[in-house]
Amino acid sequence: MAVASRPYTSRGWSRKTTDRVLSYVALAFYILVAVFPIYWMAMTALKDDYDLVDVTVVPFWFGRPLTLEHFAYLFTNTRFATWLGNTFLISTFVVVITLVLCIPGAYALARLRFRGAENLGIGIFLTYIVPPTLLFLPMAQLVAALGLYNSKWGLVLVYPTFTIPFCLWLLAGFFRTVPIEIEEAALVDGCTRLQAVLRVVLPLSVAGILTAAIFAFTLGMQEFVYALTFVSTSGEKPVTLGVVTELIRGDVYFWGSLMAGALLAGVPVAVLYNFFLDHFVEGITGGALK
Amino acid sequence: MEPGSSGSGSMEHREETGAHALTRRQLLRVLGAGAIAAGALSACLPGTQPTAGGPGAAPAGGQAPAVSTGAGNQLNIVQWSHFVPAYDKWFDQYVQDWGTKNKIQATVDHVPNLEMPARLAAEAAAKTGHDIIQFTGQVQTYRYEKLLVDVGDIVDAATKKWGDPIPYAKALGFINNSWRALPDHYIVIAPLVRDDLMQEIGSPKLETWDDVRQACAKLKAKGNAAGLAISNCNDANHNWRAIMWTFGASEVKEDGQTVNVDTKEFRDFLNFAKAFYSEAITPEVFAWDDASDNRWLGSGQGGFIHDAISSLRSIEQPNKDLFDKISIRPPLKGPAGQLTMPDANLYAIWDFAKNKEPAKQFLRDFMENWKESMVQSTGYDMPFYKNLFQKPMPVIGDSPKLQILQDFTGDLIHTFGNPGPPNAPAQEVLAAFHIPQIIGIYVRGNTSLEDTVKEAQSRLQPIYDKYKA
Numbered sequence: 038m039a040v041a042s043r044p045y046t047s048r049g050w051s052r053k054t055t056d057r058v059l060s061y062v063a064l065a066f067y068i069l070v071a072v073f074p075i076y077w078m079a080m081t082a083l084k085d086d087y088d089l090v091d092v093t094v095v096p097f098w099f100g101r102p103l104t105l106e107h108f109a110y111l112f113t114n115t116r117f118a119t120w121l122g123n124t125f126l127i128s129t130f131v132v133v134i135t136l137v138l139c140i141p142g143a144y145a146l147a148r149l150r151f152r153g154a155e156n157l158g159i160g161i162f163l164t165y166i167v168p169p170t171l172l173f174l175p176m177a178q179l180v181a182a183l184g185l186y187n188s189k190w191g192l193v194l195v196y197p198t199f200t201i202p203f204c205l206w207l208l209a210g211f212f213r214t215v216p217i218e219i220e221e222a223a224l225v226d227g228c229t230r231l232q233a234v235l236r237v238v239l240p241l242s243v244a245g246i247l248t249a250a251i252f253a254f255t256l257g258m259q260e261f262v263y264a265l266t267f268v269s270t271s272g273e274k275p276v277t278l279g280v281v282t283e284l285i286r287g288d289v290y291f292w293g294s295l296m297a298g299a300l301l302a303g304v305p306v307a308v309l310y311n312f313f314l315d316h317f318v319e320g321i322t323g324g325a326l327k
Numbered sequence: 328m329e330p331g332s333s334g335s336g337s338m339e340h341r342e343e344t345g346a347h348a349l350t351r352r353q354l355l356r357v358l359g360a361g362a363i364a365a366g367a368l369s370a371c372l373p374g375t376q377p378t379a380g381g382p383g384a385a386p387a388g389g390q391a392p393a394v395s396t397g398a399g400n401q402l403n404i405v406q407w408s409h410f411v412p413a414y415d416k417w418f419d420q421y422v423q424d425w426g427t428k429n430k431i432q433a434t435v436d437h438v439p440n441l442e443m444p445a446r447l448a449a450e451a452a453a454k455t456g457h458d459i460i461q462f463t464g465q466v467q468t469y470r471y472e473k474l475l476v477d478v479g480d481i482v483d484a485a486t487k488k489w490g491d492p493i494p495y496a497k498a499l500g501f502i503n504n505s506w507r508a509l510p511d512h513y514i515v516i517a518p519l520v521r522d523d524l525m526q527e528i529g530s531p532k533l534e535t536w537d538d539v540r541q542a543c544a545k546l547k548a549k550g551n552a553a554g555l556a557i558s559n560c561n562d563a564n565h566n567w568r569a570i571m572w573t574f575g576a577s578e579v580k581e582d583g584q585t586v587n588v589d590t591k592e593f594r595d596f597l598n599f600a601k602a603f604y605s606e607a608i609t610p611e612v613f614a615w616d617d618a619s620d621n622r623w624l625g626s627g628q629g630g631f632i633h634d635a636i637s638s639l640r641s642i643e644q645p646n647k648d649l650f651d652k653i654s655i656r657p658p659l660k661g662p663a664g665q666l667t668m669p670d671a672n673l674y675a676i677w678d679f680a681k682n683k684e685p686a687k688q689f690l691r692d693f694m695e696n697w698k699e700s701m702v703q704s705t706g707y708d709m710p711f712y713k714n715l716f717q718k719p720m721p722v723i724g725d726s727p728k729l730q731i732l733q734d735f736t737g738d739l740i741h742t743f744g745n746p747g748p749p750n751a752p753a754q755e756v757l758a759a760f761h762i763p764q765i766i767g768i769y770v771r772g773n774t775s776l777e778d779t780v781k782e783a784q785s786r787l788q789p790i791y792d793k794y795k796a
Contacts, residue, residue, distance in 0.1 A: 087645035090626040114412070173445070174452040181453035266449035269405055269436035269457070285439045287410045287514075288562070288617035289637050 075303070082107050082297035089292055107293030108301075116271055117298060120279035123189050124302065127275055128257035130193045135200045135253040136246065142201075143208030144234060148217070158209060165202035169262040172198075180267050189273045192264060196257045203256070204249040211245030212238065244319035251317060255306055276302045402426065402433040402685040406461035407440040407672070410514075410637045410707050417703040425692060431685050440464050440670075441561070441617075444758065447471070450677065458680035459689065461511070464561055464670045465758055466499050466742070468507045469750040475507040476676040476683055478690065482506045485694045490714030495740050499671050499749055508673035509690050512700065512708035514635045515669050515735040516565050518656040524551050524630045535660045536570055536599065539631060543607035546630035553607045553631040554623040556615035556763070557770065563615075563763035564743070565668040566633045571596050571762070572668075572745055573661025578756060578787055583747030586791055588783040592663065594776055597769050604770035607631075613767060624653070633659075635670070636707065636729065655731050658739045669709070669740050706732065752794040761786050 081089060083103045094100025111117045145151075146158045169176075176195055177186075185191035215238055223233040239246070264278040274282065280298040284291040310317065404422060409415050419435050426433030438446050440463040447467065450456030451474055462468060468475065482500070486492065492500075496510035520533060528545045532538055543553035556563040571577065576592035579585060587593070604612075612619075621638040623629035627649055632638060636655070643650045658667045676686045693700075698721055701708050706722035706729050716736055723729040744753030756762070765786070769779040 085645070087625075090622050092626045092628055173449055177449040177453040181455040186453065186455055262445070265438070265442050266445055269438060269446065270434065271436065281442070282408055282437055282439055285441075286408045286412065287440055287637055288621055288635065289410055289641050290618045 075300075075307075078296045078300050078303075081292055082294075082300050084293065086293065104293075107291075107297040110291070110294045111297050111301075115283045115294075116274075116279065117276070117301075119272055120274050120276040121302060123273065123279075124258055124275040124277070127189055127192050127196065128254045131196045131200055131257040132250050132253045134193070134197045135204050136250060138197070138201055139204045139208050139249060140239070140246065143205050144212055144238065146205070146209040147212035148220075158206065161202050162206045163202075165199060165206075169199070169260070173262055173266045176263065177266060185267075187268055187270050187273060189268065189275070191267045192260075192275065195263050195267065196260060197253075199260075200253040200256050204253055207252065208242075208245055208249050211242055211248075215241050244316040247313050247316045248319075251310065251313060254309075258302070258306060400431050400682075400685075402431050402459070402682050402689055403457040404433070404435040404459040404461075404689075405438055405443075405446065405457040406435065406459075406674075407443060407463040408437040409704065410635075410640070411703070411705055414704045414707075418700075421693070421696070422689075425689060429685070429688070431682075433685075433689070454679045456677065458676060458682045458686040460675050460677060462499075462508060462671070462673045462675060464672075465754065466508075466671055466673060466749060467754055468500060468502055468673065468675065469748070470754055471675070472502050472507055474678050476678055476680070476687075477505045477507065478509050478674075478676060478687070479506040481509050481687060481690050481694065484691055485509065485712060488695065489697065489710070489712035492711050493713060493736055493740075494738075495669075495671070495736075495742060496711035498742055500673055502748075508675040509694070510711035511672050511674050511694075512697075512704070512710060513669040513671040513740070514707055515709055515732050515740075516569070516633060516635055516667050517732065517735060518659055519624060519632050519634060519636075519639055520654050520656050521546075521551065521624075521630045521652055522654050523652045524549070533656055533659070536573060536603070537661075539659060540599070540603045540607050543603075543631050547607055547609070551628055551630035552609050553603075554615075554620040554629045555603070555608055555612060555633060556617075556619060557604065557612050557767045558615050558763060559760040560615060560617045560619075560763075561670070562617050562620060562634060563766075564757055564760060565670065567600065567762055567766055568743060568745070569633070569659075569667045570599070570661065572666040572741065573659065573664055574599060575661070575663030577746055578762060578783075579744060579747050579753060579791065581746045583744060583750045583753065584791055584795060586784060586787045588787060589780055593783070594780065595662070597766070597776060597779060600766045601770045601772075604766075625649070636732070639728075640705070640707075655728065657731060658735060665739060666745070667735065667740055668742060668745075669735070671742060672708075709735065750794070752791045755790050756787060759790075 080097070080099070083105070084099060085101050085104045085106070088094065088099065088101045091100055142161075146154055176198075180186055180191045180195065183191075183194070185194060219241070220233050220237055223237045224230070228236065258275075259277065260275075261277050261281075264275050268274055268278065271279070271282075276298065280295055284295045284298065402422075406418075409418070415437060422433045422435045425431075436457065443461070443463050444465055444467065446456075447460055447462075450460070451471060482492065492510055495513070500506050500508040500510050518533070518539070524546055525531065525533070525542060527549070528542060531542045533542060539553065546552060555566050557567070571593075574592055574596040576590060576596040577587050580587045620629070620632040620634050621641055624632050624634075624638050625642045625646065627646075639650065639653055639655070642653070658665050674690055676683055676690075680686055697710055697712075697715060701710065701715075701721045704722075706726070709732065710716065710720075716733065718724055718733055719730070720733050723732045742749045743757045744750055747753065761783075765779060765783045768774050768782060769776065774782070
């Protein structure tokens with residue numbers, strides 16, 4: 038073994054080992070914090086109702102046999118599949134709208150030196166700070182005027198109002214990290230501005246664009262206030278609203294099914310994050326350094 | 328090398344076996360395309376309906392149509408997600424059958440009771456939405472008075488059939504000489520007691536809140552404290568108001584305008600709350616929501632709670648043994664009387680509704696079914712009209728455990744704003760949870776009685792002043 042064959046020096050061994058142990062301890066702590074809610078969610082989804090409140094059993098494990106009845110209830114007594122489908126549909130459209138508007142907008146903010154560009158960028162980002170609890174009333178008038186009340190397409194229209202400011206800022210930061218010399222070289226070689234963007238800047242910015250897409254998708258998935266106030270027909274609801282509507286009845290919470298629903302909605306996104314992890318980290322940190 | 332592959336050895340192995348291994352990119356493409364296709368199909372096609380009878384089940388005709396954009400031949404109702412999923416199933420079917428019979432496209436949507444005010448605020452702002460709305464718990468008839476149709480003719484018809492509305496109903500629906508909402512039902516809030524634990528401490532009498540305090544002090548020592556939320560939740564709002572009123576205290580005078588917290592009665596009430604907190608309940612109640620006392624009772628630890636019978640019903644199926652040990656007691660008394668605060672549900676019609684006549688007709692027809700409504704709600708829904716209180720009442724009248732609920736009416740129940748009307752400032756005080764917050768400030772022990780009263784005055788006065796102006 039490498040460790041056994043290498044002579045220990047107290048200094049080298051202790052530094053490396055200590056660093057490694059500390060890294061793992063920190064990582065273990067982080068994993069515990071990050072994974073515990075998902076573990077708790079899965080446990081709750083698989084426990085029977087009395088097991089959830091029985092204080093005589095260890096709360097972190099099963100006191101009674103596992104049950105799939107909460108999952109079965111979700112699919113046989115609610116329109117969970119429809120809500121999930123609505124959520125993915127809404128989020129997909131939101132991603133498309135966000136990217137179509139943000140890529141040229143962010144590029145303009147990052148590269149085109151027009152008067153007031155910086156203030157405009159800050160102004161756009163500030164709109165992200167205004168919470169939906171303040172905006173839903175005027176937004177309701179707008180959605181109603183467009184005839185999109187009680188329709189998931191109303192949400193497709195409204196959600197970009199909070200995904201665009203964030204993604205615009207994110208992408209503008211990322212575009213600034215692409216060396217301008219490369220773009221200028223493309224222009225010198227005969228590219229138009231548009232060609233330079235399409236053939237040089239965008240391929241180099243895939244990580245940032247993916248990150249913006251993931252953010253827009255998850256922001257669209259999480260939203261609740263606009264969904265609650267603009268949509269009430271069961272077949273039009275996204276999953277965040279549907280499970281709450283059908284599984285919270287007065288002070289009776291269907292905890293098992295609520296957690297089963299959250300788990301089923303959250304797992305695909307977690308898998309998606311995992312696949313794009315490298316790009317995601319690059320996208321997040323790309324705009325941080327220049 | 329593609330991320331995820333394991334080098335040349337792996338490649339060779341693939342070639343040898345002829346297996347078609349997916350790269351991460353290929354897998355992503357397949358998964359992405361599949362998810363988008365499934366999502367789009369699921370959202371666009373009416374083929375993913377739940378089985379009939381589920382709480383989210385759509386009418387048999389398929390996906391529920393969107394809210395009305397036309398007028399006259401449609402009807403759209405929004406109401407809370409009832410405690411009992413089967414009730415919603417029955418009601419939804421009733422609406423559909425009524426629509427078929429009257430050749431009207433009728434739909435009903437459900438919203439959780441706590442989220443209803445936000446939904447109604449959006450509809451009022453947009454001047455569009457449902458035709459019939461339901462006020463549930465936080466009744467906002469005063470707030471939306473000018474946006475609601477007069478439903479006096481429907482109340483008259485209901486009175487003719489079911490007798491006079493009880494005073495509680497009139498307080499909520501009758502505003503400035505007109506009925507702005509049709510009182511439909513209310514949910515009783517009652518003392519729920521663990522009889523077996525009370526027997527262990529000598530079966531003390533439990534007629535007053537002070538009796539409960541003394542008994543629960545003993546139970547707390549045994550690990551079976553009482554559970555009364557002191558937090559921003561509905562339960563805290565109605566429980567502490569009930570106690571406040573039995574001490575003769577109130578947040579406002581009978582005129583509904585003059586703040587009334589700088590009184591001896593309010594101070595007595597605060598002192599009782601402090602004693603009750605320190606002796607009979609535990610600090611976790613500061614973080615409770617509406618379902619927490621249900622869990623406390625359902626866990627087998629709670630000796631006493633004060634809540635709707637949902638907390639009892641939700642125990643019945645998973646733990647029948649515990650269910651049998653719990654009894655419902657009469658409304659508790661205080662030095663100044665005996666009062667509770669139920670949660671009321673009333674139907675109203677928006678003034679901007681596109682289908683006012685079908686809406687009125689629906690309510691006129693539905694009120695004929697109130698007895699059946701009580702049956703379908705399995706005893707949750709209590710009527711607002713005197714003749715419906717003839718004993719034995721449906722469901723609860725035949726149940727030894729529930730029949731006591733038949734007495735939670737008349738002078739024993741009142742609504743927020745008592746002794747004044749449940750007007751807009753009273754509703755705002757309710758919605759902002761000022762009363763439980765003020766209690767929380769005092770019982771923690773860091774604020775003196777006088778400072779707490781000043782704090783209460785400083786919070787409530789601007790709200791009532793705002794509406795005077």
